[in-house]
Amino acid sequence: MTIKKLVLSAVAASALFVVSASAQAPAAWTRPTAPFQVIGNIYYVGTEGLSAWLITSSKGHILIDGGMPQNAAIVEANIKSLGFKLSDVDLILNSHAHFDHAGALAQLKKDTGAVVIASAGDKWALENGKYPGSEDVAYLNFPGVKVDKTVGDGETLSVGSNTLKANLTPGHSKGCTSWTTSVKDGAKTWKVIFFCSATVAANRLAPNPQYPGIVADYQKTFVKLAGMQADVFLAPHPDQMNLAAKRAALSPGKPNPFVDPTELPSTTAKLKADFEAQLAKQQAGS
Numbered sequence: 001m002t003i004k005k006l007v008l009s010a011v012a013a014s015a016l017f018v019v020s021a022s023a024q025a026p027a028a029w030t031r032p033t034a035p036f037q038v039i040g041n042i043y044y045v046g047t048e049g050l051s052a053w054l055i056t057s058s059k060g061h062i063l064i065d066g067g068m069p070q071n072a073a074i075v076e077a078n079i080k081s082l083g084f085k086l087s088d089v090d091l092i093l094n095s096h097a098h099f100d101h102a103g104a105l106a107q108l109k110k111d112t113g114a115v116v117i118a119s120a121g122d123k124w125a126l127e128n129g130k131y132p133g134s135e136d137v138a139y140l141n142f143p144g145v146k147v148d149k150t151v152g153d154g155e156t157l158s159v160g161s162n163t164l165k166a167n168l169t170p171g172h173s174k175g176c177t178s179w180t181t182s183v184k185d186g187a188k189t190w191k192v193i194f195f196c197s198a199t200v201a202a203n204r205l206a207p208n209p210q211y212p213g214i215v216a217d218y219q220k221t222f223v224k225l226a227g228m229q230a231d232v233f234l235a236p237h238p239d240q241m242n243l244a245a246k247r248a249a250l251s252p253g254k255p256n257p258f259v260d261p262t263e264l265p266s267t268t269a270k271l272k273a274d275f276e277a278q279l280a281k282q283q284a285g286s
Contacts (some may be wrong), residue, residue: 057160066104123176
């Protein structure tokens with residue numbers, strides 16, 4: 001096959017990814033929304049229904065997640081409209097290797113030149129654009145992206161004045177990673193978590209688990225999350241953190257509505273209860 005044919009085949013495959021995924025996704029996932037400053041040097045650059053986060057510094061930026069394959073253009077436009085350069089994005093991090101959060105990473109990596117970093121548990125899924133355990137489900141596929149470096153639990157990454165810590169919280173995906181950092185806002189410093197997820201979603205728990213050990217992973221994750229603290233809870237889906245309402249409530253001189261130390265524990269408790277209910281149903285064959 002000629003190079004030209006290879007390129008055309010790759011383009012066609014990418015288009016199929018987009019069409020297939022779009023047919024299954026809520027419209028809000030790919031609907032543009034204006035970017036905004038969340039707190040300190042953290043900005044929202046995602047769509048109406050899928051989060052993407054930009055953490056800035058004078059020496060380079062960090063991007064977390066990118067959304068659906070076609071969301072790359074929206075994320076890039078949002079970054080530029082805030083006055084930042086794509087070429088200044090040094091690191092791209094991923095929360096988990098699902099098409100609605102990792103689908104745009106290949107294009108974002110190409111356009112920014114950034115280094116892509118993720119957990120070892122999600123490396124295969126990211127590079128192959130597959131949902132492990134459901135590889136034959138076409139709409140879950142996405143354009144694969146080369147992972148330049150893998151991180152382990154507790155490992156830290158720094159760009160400029162920003163340091164993020166990788167906290168492995170597997171279950172939702174095998175390598176689900178919740179990133180934590182601190183942000184200074186005015187005279188105060190707040191603990192921030194970019195939460196991966198802990199919903200059951202499309203995962204099989206029993207009798208044919210999505211991947212070996214998934215139930216134990218969820219259980220360990222809930223214990224881990226229960227021991228963590230965060231002042232600012234940032235989720236992969238805006239509706240998981242009432243982002244629209246908080247955004248509307250942002251006002252200079254008033255307390256930042258994104259600061260809520262109760263949100264991580266309350267969300268963890270709800271997700272744990274749902275997991276236990278889903279596990280019981282699946283074990284019973286419902």
